[in-house]
Amino acid sequence: MAEDGINSFMTGPDEQGRFGLFGGRFVSETLMPLILDLEERYEFAKTDPTFWAEMDWLWKHYVGRPSPLYFAERMTEHLGGAKVYMKRDELNHTGAHKINNVLGQIILARRMGKTRIIAETGAGQHGVATATVCAKFGLQCVVYMGAHDVERQAPNVFRMKLLGAEVIPVTSGRGTLKDAMNDALRDWVTNVRDTFYCIGTVAGPHPYPAMVRDFQSIIGKEVRWQMAEQEGEGRLPDTVIAAIGGGSNAMGLFYPFLDDPSVNIIGVEAGGKGVDDRMEHCASLTGGRPGVLHGNRTYLLQDPDGQILEGFSISAGLDYPGIGPEHAWLHDIGRAKYVSITDAEALEAFQLCCKLEGIIPALEPSHALAHVMKIAPDLPRDHIIVMNMCGRGDKDIFTVAKHLGQDMKV
Amino acid sequence: MTRIDDTFARLKAERKKAFVAYIMGGDPDVATSLAIMKGLPAAGVDVIELGMPFTDPMADGPTIQLAGQRSLEGGMTMDKTLRMVRDFRAGDSATPIVLMGYYNPIYSRGVDRFLTDAKAAGIDGLIVVDLPPEEDDELCIPAQAAGLNFIRLATPTTDAKRLPKVLQNTSGFVYYVSVTGITGAAAAVATDVAPEVARIKASTDLPVIVGFGISTPDQAKAIASVADGCVVGSAIVKDIGAKKPVAEVLANVAALAKGAHSA
Numbered sequence: 001m002a003e004d005g006i007n008s009f010m011t012g013p014d015e016q017g018r019f020g021l022f023g024g025r026f027v028s029e030t031l032m033p034l035i036l037d038l039e040e041r042y043e044f045a046k047t048d049p050t051f052w053a054e055m056d057w058l059w060k061h062y063v064g065r066p067s068p069l070y071f072a073e074r075m076t077e078h079l080g081g082a083k084v085y086m087k088r089d090e091l092n093h094t095g096a097h098k099i100n101n102v103l104g105q106i107i108l109a110r111r112m113g114k115t116r117i118i119a120e121t122g123a124g125q126h127g128v129a130t131a132t133v134c135a136k137f138g139l140q141c142v143v144y145m146g147a148h149d150v151e152r153q154a155p156n157v158f159r160m161k162l163l164g165a166e167v168i169p170v171t172s173g174r175g176t177l178k179d180a181m182n183d184a185l186r187d188w189v190t191n192v193r194d195t196f197y198c199i200g201t202v203a204g205p206h207p208y209p210a211m212v213r214d215f216q217s218i219i220g221k222e223v224r225w226q227m228a229e230q231e232g233e234g235r236l237p238d239t240v241i242a243a244i245g246g247g248s249n250a251m252g253l254f255y256p257f258l259d260d261p262s263v264n265i266i267g268v269e270a271g272g273k274g275v276d277d278r279m280e281h282c283a284s285l286t287g288g289r290p291g292v293l294h295g296n297r298t299y300l301l302q303d304p305d306g307q308i309l310e311g312f313s314i315s316a317g318l319d320y321p322g323i324g325p326e327h328a329w330l331h332d333i334g335r336a337k338y339v340s341i342t343d344a345e346a347l348e349a350f351q352l353c354c355k356l357e358g359i360i361p362a363l364e365p366s367h368a369l370a371h372v373m374k375i376a377p378d379l380p381r382d383h384i385i386v387m388n389m390c391g392r393g394d395k396d397i398f399t400v401a402k403h404l405g406q407d408m409k410v
Numbered sequence: 411m412t413r414i415d416d417t418f419a420r421l422k423a424e425r426k427k428a429f430v431a432y433i434m435g436g437d438p439d440v441a442t443s444l445a446i447m448k449g450l451p452a453a454g455v456d457v458i459e460l461g462m463p464f465t466d467p468m469a470d471g472p473t474i475q476l477a478g479q480r481s482l483e484g485g486m487t488m489d490k491t492l493r494m495v496r497d498f499r500a501g502d503s504a505t506p507i508v509l510m511g512y513y514n515p516i517y518s519r520g521v522d523r524f525l526t527d528a529k530a531a532g533i534d535g536l537i538v539v540d541l542p543p544e545e546d547d548e549l550c551i552p553a554q555a556a557g558l559n560f561i562r563l564a565t566p567t568t569d570a571k572r573l574p575k576v577l578q579n580t581s582g583f584v585y586y587v588s589v590t591g592i593t594g595a596a597a598a599v600a601t602d603v604a605p606e607v608a609r610i611k612a613s614t615d616l617p618v619i620v621g622f623g624i625s626t627p628d629q630a631k632a633i634a635s636v637a638d639g640c641v642v643g644s645a646i647v648k649d650i651g652a653k654k655p656v657a658e659v660l661a662n663v664a665a666l667a668k669g670a671h672s673a
Contacts, residue, residue, distance in 0.1 A: 016544065024544075024545060025542060025544050025545065026513060026540045026541065026542075026545060027540060027542060028468070028469045028539050028540060028542070028563065028565075029542050029562070029563045029564065029565045029567070029568060029576065029587070030469075030563075030565040030566075030567050030587065030590055030591075031567075032542045032544065032567075032568075032572075033567045033568065033569065033572060034567065172472065172475055173465065173466065173475070173479075178466060179466075182466050182467075182468050185468045186468060186469075186471075186591075186592045189468075189469065189590060189591060189592060190590060190591035190592060190595065191590075192567055192590045290517075291514045291517060291518060292512075292513045292514045292517055292540065293466060293514060294466075294468070295540070297517075300514075302514070302518065304518075305487045305488055305515060305518065305519075306464075306488070306514045306515035306516070306517065306518025306519065307463075307464065307465045307482060307515065308465040308466050308514070
């Protein structure tokens with residue numbers, strides 16, 4: 001492990017952009033020079049103190065970082081076991097962790113002289129974050145969003161428009177998040193000179209998975225010092241838990257703890273209606289197999305002939321048939337454990353969190369919380385769990401009301 | 411020597427440009443698709459590019475996306491694509507066939523198994539859009555070892571520094587993508603393409619064929635005249651999508667081929 005500095009879990013990816021078997025650069029030739037250029041510019045920025053100084057200033061004054069590490073006292077009492085902390089990334093500007101990464105990519109895009117930003121979005125959180133930062137810097141912003149998601153996430157579509165972004169409903173394929181990503185890639189391949197593709201998760205061709213992870217790692221880094229502050233010097237969490245669609249909030253929480261063998265790492269995939277042959281879920285690791293899509297090799301939901309299947313989840317933010325390649329690797333080598341939570345379990349956690357903690361969580365972290373509810377009661381009281389409250393639930397109240405059979409108009 | 415190498419050697423001796431036609435395997439169904447494929451050589455097609463459908467064709471415009479959807483909705487699989495090639499080969503042992511598509515259906519089958527089956531079916535070359543030279547170990551190297559050509563795309567963004575890398579493990583021919591963009595979008599302009607083709611030809615002895623953005627016999631002529639040949643895809647696929655009779659699809663292909671061959 002980390003002690004000898006050699007067998008670290010934190011050295012990936014390799015020069016080919018691989019985490020073991022996973023990752024890589026599976027893109028068309030037109031895009032290849034662009035991602036090589038991006039890699040070079042990012043490698044430079046990574047070690048440039050002025051880049052991080054700009055990030056730190058904006059994280060503090062624009063985003064509101066550090067986000068609190070909050071001891072969920074009533075939730076802990078209710079569960080009767082492990083001590084439960086919540087990393088409050090839902091308190092960030094725009095209401096989710098997505099902006100951590102967007103800021104980094106947009107500052108990089110500005111340094112590369114790009115004037116037009118494109119992004120894909122599912123639930124709309126990444127789209128809103130991108131539109132927000134583009135507005136702040138006066139950049140043109142185009143967001144691709146599945147036509148189906150445009151319909152069910154109307155408030156976020158309006159937010160993006162207010163922020164000056166152009167939202168393009170994607171009707172190709174089945175009009176979902178993966179199709180939005182396809183159309184964003186088609187835009188990028190057409191507008192190679194002035195356009196920067198701001199990917200919202202730890203997936204895509206190298207260097208995106210590593211770059212997005214590095215920007216999101218602020219989450220785990222803060223947890224380290226906040227835990228020491230609240231629980232005593234040297235105290236680390238015993239378990240860290242986060243929800244996974246593509247996996248950016250999870251990677252951001254997990255990464256700084258990969259070389260701490262005492263820390264259990266658990267990723268929670270969206271189990272939809274249950275992980276079985278019906279394939280009505282988004283659990284790529286527990287219900288998929290390795291394949292190549294959107295520039296990287298990773299676990300994918302696919303049929304026996306290698307055709308990609310649509311995911312299914314109550315949460316639009318987890319509705320993606322793949323997962324970041326670093327998670328695929330952590331899964332295969334066993335450093336992190338991956339489980340799934342059904343829609344029904346997530347809904348129960350959502351309601352409990354509202355009532356016990358006065359926090360309306362997004363449906364995505366409700367999956368993580370549901371797993372906390374499963375394991376905490378059987379753990380000792382000195383066991384510390386940190387779950388990532390990666391987004392707030394305002395956007396989800398309509399979906400939840402519908403599932404609870406309640407009419408919002410009443 | 412593959413059928414591709416033989417064909418280009420013959421065309422060179424005849425001082426003729428090559429006409430390459432793309433159709434999507436199984437679009438709109440296997441029987442129609444096979445009937446069209448069988449008619450392509452007589453319509454003047456020198457090399458057939460047969461598309462393997464994929465749910466997520468990132469480099470394709472709406473025309474070919476829809477063709478892939480029609481094909482998949484009709485139940486197309488890799489097995490059926492390979493069977494189509496075998497059926498075609500039963501009546502034509504000379505026309506080169508290049509399979510074109512994306513990596514995942516190949517990876518899913520297993521590279522070794524795919525290559526054995528492809529070779530046995532009578533396939534001569536592969537174009538796999540999402541495998542740049544950086545991923546040559548995946549399929550390119552094993553394909554060449556199995557006796558198949560691996561045809562690479564060069565694009566307007568492939569600069570002088572990168573070109574040798576792109577050409578290194580390419581065989582059969584070089585496919586120059588005339589525009590930055592997706593299939594069936596912007597029109598190719600011969601005056602833009604000519605210097606790019608010259609630049610590539612200065613670095614390789616392989617034929618350079620230009621594709622993307624060619625939809626009329628005049629364009630086919632103009633582009634073929636500044637290269638070793640041209641590819642037409644979306645314009646043919648559009649006819650198939652419009653449910654034109656096979657004879658009409660092939661008549662339009664013949665007109666395009668005539669354009670290219672008159673260059």
